[in-house]
Amino acid sequence: MDNLPMKKTLQEYVDAFNANDLEHLMSLFSDEASVEDPVGSPPKTGRIEIEAFYRESMTGAKLELLVSPRGSYSNAATITFAVHTEKKGHSIRIDVTDVMTFDSAGKIATMHAYWGPDDMQQL
Amino acid sequence: MDNLPMKKTLQEYVDAFNANDLEHLMSLFSDEASVEDPVGSPPKTGRIEIEAFYRESMTGAKLELLVSPRGSYSNAATITFAVHTEKKGHSIRIDVTDVMTFDSAGKIATMHAYWGPDDMQQL
Numbered sequence: 001m002d003n004l005p006m007k008k009t010l011q012e013y014v015d016a017f018n019a020n021d022l023e024h025l026m027s028l029f030s031d032e033a034s035v036e037d038p039v040g041s042p043p044k045t046g047r048i049e050i051e052a053f054y055r056e057s058m059t060g061a062k063l064e065l066l067v068s069p070r071g072s073y074s075n076a077a078t079i080t081f082a083v084h085t086e087k088k089g090h091s092i093r094i095d096v097t098d099v100m101t102f103d104s105a106g107k108i109a110t111m112h113a114y115w116g117p118d119d120m121q122q123l
Numbered sequence: 124m125d126n127l128p129m130k131k132t133l134q135e136y137v138d139a140f141n142a143n144d145l146e147h148l149m150s151l152f153s154d155e156a157s158v159e160d161p162v163g164s165p166p167k168t169g170r171i172e173i174e175a176f177y178r179e180s181m182t183g184a185k186l187e188l189l190v191s192p193r194g195s196y197s198n199a200a201t202i203t204f205a206v207h208t209e210k211k212g213h214s215i216r217i218d219v220t221d222v223m224t225f226d227s228a229g230k231i232a233t234m235h236a237y238w239g240p241d242d243m244q245q246l
Contacts, residue, residue, distance in 0.1 A: 003239040040196025066190050067203055070220045071239025073163025078220045078237045080190055080203045097193045097201045097220055099237065114201045114222065116126040116194025 003071030126194030160236035
């Protein structure tokens with residue numbers, strides 16, 4: 001799969017998230033997508049569950065890309081970023097790597113977000 | 124799975140690679156491990172294939188960790204780095220994210236290296 005469209009979609013994902021543009025963000029996903037965020041938690045599957053997840057996680061949060069997206073020789077690509085958000089009045093940073101796979105239409109089919117308990121810090 | 128031992132192993136992986144210490148590097152892997160580097164290529168499976176792969180890829184190459192390793196709420200963790208190497212007298216940089224899973228003994232069970240054609244650049 002060509003890497004440039006995957007990377008373009010990942011940049012759109014970050015931009016739509018930061019613009020709080022849920023409609024644009026959801027347009028990047030396949031109807032049958034699944035989102036496991038964090039890896040090890042029950043996946044959100046399908047448009048309704050995924051939209052509910054992003055509506056909640058977008059609130060007041062911003063993504064800061066830390067390095068360039070990585071592609072592959074397959075239908076997968078990654079982004080590595082920090083989430084800046086707030087919890088009970090405290091600034092929180094979560095360090096994350098997302099691995100996304102894409103369907104033949106270029107939509108996100110699966111998303112796995114790698115972050116664990118000690119990747120979240122209160123600043 | 125506790126994140127700290129996984130992250131410690133990933134740091135050892137980088138240090139052993141950079142020290143050209145193939146024996147130490149191989150001690151981090153399970154006997155039944157598989158390595159898909161890059162993602163989309165045929166996996167190397169088992170100690171003999173994996174050792175041959177690292178003996179070749181270590182030569183003259185150094186890994187530069189770019190951000191902190193990420194853990195998960197499962198048996199997976201990631202590192203994001205640049206490979207600095209040479210090819211036919213030219214300096215090469217490859218931007219990579221590795222996703223590793225670990226067995227119950229804390230050894231690397233699977234490794235997936237995400238990098239595509241345009242993540243390799245001649246400097």
